[in-house]
Amino acid sequence: MRNRSFGYPLLIVLLLGCLFTLPLFLSTYWVLIVTEILTMGLFAMSFNLLFGNTGLLSFGQAGFFGAGAYFAVLCLLHLGQSLWLALLCACLGAAVLALIIGWLSVRLDEIYFAILTLGFGMMLFTVAHNWRSVTGGSDGLGNFALPSLNLVFTNVSIGHPRHFYYLVLVVATLGMFFLRRITRSPFGLMLRATRENSNRVAFVGADLRTVRLLAFVLAGAIAGIAGALFALFNRIASPEMLHWSFSGKAVLMTILGGSGVFLGPVVGAAIFFILEHWITSFTNSWMVFLGAILVFLVLLFPKGVLGTLMAWVDRVRKGKTP
Amino acid sequence: MEGFLANILNGLSWGMLLFLISMGLTTVFGVMGVLNFAHGSLFMLGSYLCMQFVRWSGSFWMGLVLGPPIVAALSILIERFLLRPIYGRDVSFQLLLTFGLMLFLDDGVRLIWGPAYHVVAPPAILSGVIPFFSQSYPVYRIFLVILGPLVGLGLWMFFTFTRWGKILRAAAMDRQMAEIVGVRVPILFTGVFAFGAWLAALGGALAAPHQSVGPAMGERIIIESFIVVVIGGMGSFPGAFVGALILGLLNSFGTTWIPDVQMALPYLFLAVILLTRPRGLFGGEA
Numbered sequence: 154m155r156n157r158s159f160g161y162p163l164l165i166v167l168l169l170g171c172l173f174t175l176p177l178f179l180s181t182y183w184v185l186i187v188t189e190i191l192t193m194g195l196f197a198m199s200f201n202l203l204f205g206n207t208g209l210l211s212f213g214q215a216g217f218f219g220a221g222a223y224f225a226v227l228c229l230l231h232l233g234q235s236l237w238l239a240l241l242c243a244c245l246g247a248a249v250l251a252l253i254i255g256w257l258s259v260r261l262d263e264i265y266f267a268i269l270t271l272g273f274g275m276m277l278f279t280v281a282h283n284w285r286s287v288t289g290g291s292d293g294l295g296n297f298a299l300p301s302l303n304l305v306f307t308n309v310s311i312g313h314p315r316h317f318y319y320l321v322l323v324v325a326t327l328g329m330f331f332l333r334r335i336t337r338s339p340f341g342l343m344l345r346a347t348r349e350n351s352n353r354v355a356f357v358g359a360d361l362r363t364v365r366l367l368a369f370v371l372a373g374a375i376a377g378i379a380g381a382l383f384a385l386f387n388r389i390a391s392p393e394m395l396h397w398s399f400s401g402k403a404v405l406m407t408i409l410g411g412s413g414v415f416l417g418p419v420v421g422a423a424i425f426f427i428l429e430h431w432i433t434s435f436t437n438s439w440m441v442f443l444g445a446i447l448v449f450l451v452l453l454f455p456k457g458v459l460g461t462l463m464a465w466v467d468r469v470r471k472g473k474t475p
Numbered sequence: 476m477e478g479f480l481a482n483i484l485n486g487l488s489w490g491m492l493l494f495l496i497s498m499g500l501t502t503v504f505g506v507m508g509v510l511n512f513a514h515g516s517l518f519m520l521g522s523y524l525c526m527q528f529v530r531w532s533g534s535f536w537m538g539l540v541l542g543p544p545i546v547a548a549l550s551i552l553i554e555r556f557l558l559r560p561i562y563g564r565d566v567s568f569q570l571l572l573t574f575g576l577m578l579f580l581d582d583g584v585r586l587i588w589g590p591a592y593h594v595v596a597p598p599a600i601l602s603g604v605i606p607f608f609s610q611s612y613p614v615y616r617i618f619l620v621i622l623g624p625l626v627g628l629g630l631w632m633f634f635t636f637t638r639w640g641k642i643l644r645a646a647a648m649d650r651q652m653a654e655i656v657g658v659r660v661p662i663l664f665t666g667v668f669a670f671g672a673w674l675a676a677l678g679g680a681l682a683a684p685h686q687s688v689g690p691a692m693g694e695r696i697i698i699e700s701f702i703v704v705v706i707g708g709m710g711s712f713p714g715a716f717v718g719a720l721i722l723g724l725l726n727s728f729g730t731t732w733i734p735d736v737q738m739a740l741p742y743l744f745l746a747v748i749l750l751t752r753p754r755g756l757f758g759g760e761a
Contacts, residue, residue, distance in 0.1 A: 210567045257746065261753055263566055264510050268705050269749050271698070272742040279739035397698070401574065408571055438586045444579030451572040452560055 191325040197418030199375035200403040205412035208348030210267045213274025217247040219395030221377025222384035236300040247377020255369030278395040293391030411457025420459040482727045488616040490723020491623025495678030497703040497715040499671030505647035505710025512573035515697025516580035521676025535598040543676035550672035585690045597684035706748040708758025
C-alpha cells in the first residue's frame with residue numbers, strides 16, 4: 154500500500170504531462186478524439202460517483218448532461234458571450250434539476266431507482282424535444298457564436314481545436330480532482346458505506362437520503378459541466394444528449410474501464426472511442442460489437458479493463474514482496 | 476363521440492401488445508429477479524421473423540406460429556450460457572448484461588434485414604376496414620383488442636389451474652421455499668425465460684401488421700413495458716394487465732388531446748405511481 158501511494162502522484166503527473174504535450178504530436182483529428190474522450194470521460198465519472206461509490210445505477214444521467222448543454226447554449230444566446238458564465242449556468246442549472254429529481258429519486262433503490270431516473274431523464278428529453286420556442290425542438294440549438302476564453306491578459310479563441318482541447322483538459326482535470334477529493338473525504342467513505350450496507354449506515358445515525366441526495370446533486374452538477382463542454386465542442390445542443398440511450402453510453406464506458414477504479418470511466422471512454430474508431434472503419438454495425446464486448450466483460454471481467462489490470466498489478470507486486 | 480371510441484380502440488390495441496410483452500417481462504422478473512433489457516429486442520425479433528416467414532410462405536399465420544418458438548429457442552441459449560453464470564451477482568450486472576444483449580440484438584437485426592422499415596399485410600380475413608359509426612376502423616386492430624383479453628384469460632387459466640402455472644407462481648412468491656419442496660429451479664428458470672421470450676415474440680409477430688417493422692421498435696416498446704411492469708407492480712400479473720391498458724389509453728388519448736406533452740405522459744405517470752406506491756399498483760407494501 155505504501156508503494157502505491159508513493160507511485161500514484163508520480164503517475165498522475167506523468168499522465169497529465171503526456172496529455173498537455175499530446176497536441177504537439179497528434180494530428181488535429183486525434184486531438185478532437187481525445188477532446189471527446191475527456192468530455193465523455195468526465196460525464197462517465199459523474200455517473201460513477203453514483204454507481205461505483207454509492208451503488209445507485211442511474212439511467213437518467215444524460216438528463217443532466219443534456220440540460221447542462223442547453224443551459225450553456227441558452228446562456229450564450231441570451232445572457233452574453235462569456236464562457237465562464239455559460240459553464241457556471243450549466244453547472245448550477247444541472248445541479249438544481251438534480252436537486253429536484255434527486256429529492257424524489259433517492260427514496261428508492263436498485264431497479265426502482267434505475268427506472269425512476271430513466272423516467273425523469275426522459276421527461277427532460279421530452280421538454281427539450283417539444284418546447285420548440287426555447288429549445289429549438291428536435292433540431293436542437295445550434296446557432297450560437299463561440300465565446301472567446303477570457304484569460305486575465307488576453308482573449309483566446311476556442312474555435313481552434315487545440316485551444317479547445319486545452320480548455321477541456323483543464324476543466325476535466327479540475328472536475329476529476331474535485332471528484333477525487335469527494336471520494337477520499339469522510340463523505341466519500343459514507344457513500345461507499347451506503348453501497349455496502351445501507352441499513353447499517355442508517356443504524357449508526359446517518360441520514361441515508363441526504364447522503365445520497367448530495368451525491369446525486371454533485372454528480373448532476375459535474376455532468377452539467379461535461380454537457381456544456383460537449384455542446385461547445387459539437388456547436389450544438391440537441392435532444393439526443395438527454396435520451397436514455399445516451400445515459401447508456403456513460404454506463405457502458407464505466408463498465409468498460411471499471412466501476413471500482415477511480416479513473417476507470419475515463420479509461421473506458423478512451424477504449425470506447427478508440428474501439429468505435431477502429432471498428433467503424435470496416436463495418437457499420439459497431440453496436441453489435443459493443444454489445445458483445447459488454448456481455449463478455451460483464452461475464453468474465455466485471456471489474457473492467459483498468460480494474461482487472463490494477464488487480465493484476467497488485468497481485469504481481471504481492472508475489473514479488475511477500 | 477366517434478373520435479372518443481376510436482381512441483379507446485387504438486389505446487386498447489396498443490395496450491394489448493404492451494400487455495403481451497409485459498407479461499413475459501413481469502414473469503421473468505417475478506420468478507428470476509432479472510429485469511430483462513433485451514426483452515424488447517426479442518419482441519422485435521419476433522416481428523422480423525414473422526415478416527420473413529410471411530415473405531417465404533405468403534401466410535401471416537405461418538409467421539405467427541413459427542417465429543415465436545425460434546425466439547424461445549434462442550433465449551434458452553441466452554439463459555443457459557449468459558444469464559446463469561451471473562445470478563449470484565449484483566442486480567445491476569444482470570441489467571447491464573441484458574443491456575449489452577439489447578445492443579447486440581438491435582444492431583444484429585439491422586445487419587441482417589437492413590435499416591429500412593418493412594410492411595406486413597394482415598391476413599386476408601383480418602384486412603380491410605369495417606364501418607364504424609360514420610367512420611371506418613381497421614379490422615386488424617379490433618382483432619387485437621379481442622385477442623388480448625383472450626390471451627390474458629388463457630394465461631390466467633394456465634397460472635391458476637395447471638401444475639406448471641402453480642409451480643411458477645410458487646417460485647415467484649418464494650424461490651427458496653419452492654426449491655426446498657422439490658421444484659427444480661434451474662430448469663424452471665430456463666423454462667420461464669423461454670416462456671417470456673415466446674410471449675414477447677408472439678407480441679412482436681402480432682405487432683407486425685399493426686405498425687411497420689423497423690429496427691427502432693424494440694427500443695420504444697421496452698421502455699413502455701418497463702413502465703407497465705413497474706406501475707403494475709413487478710411480478711404481478713393483474714398489474715401488467717391494468718398497467719398495459721392504462722399506458723395504451725394514455726398513449727392514444729394523449730396524442731389527440733395534448734399532443735405536446737403526450738411523450739412525457741408515461742414517464743409522468745410512472746413517477747407519480749412510484750412516488751406514491753413504490754412497489755406499484757398491485758405490488759403490495761414496500
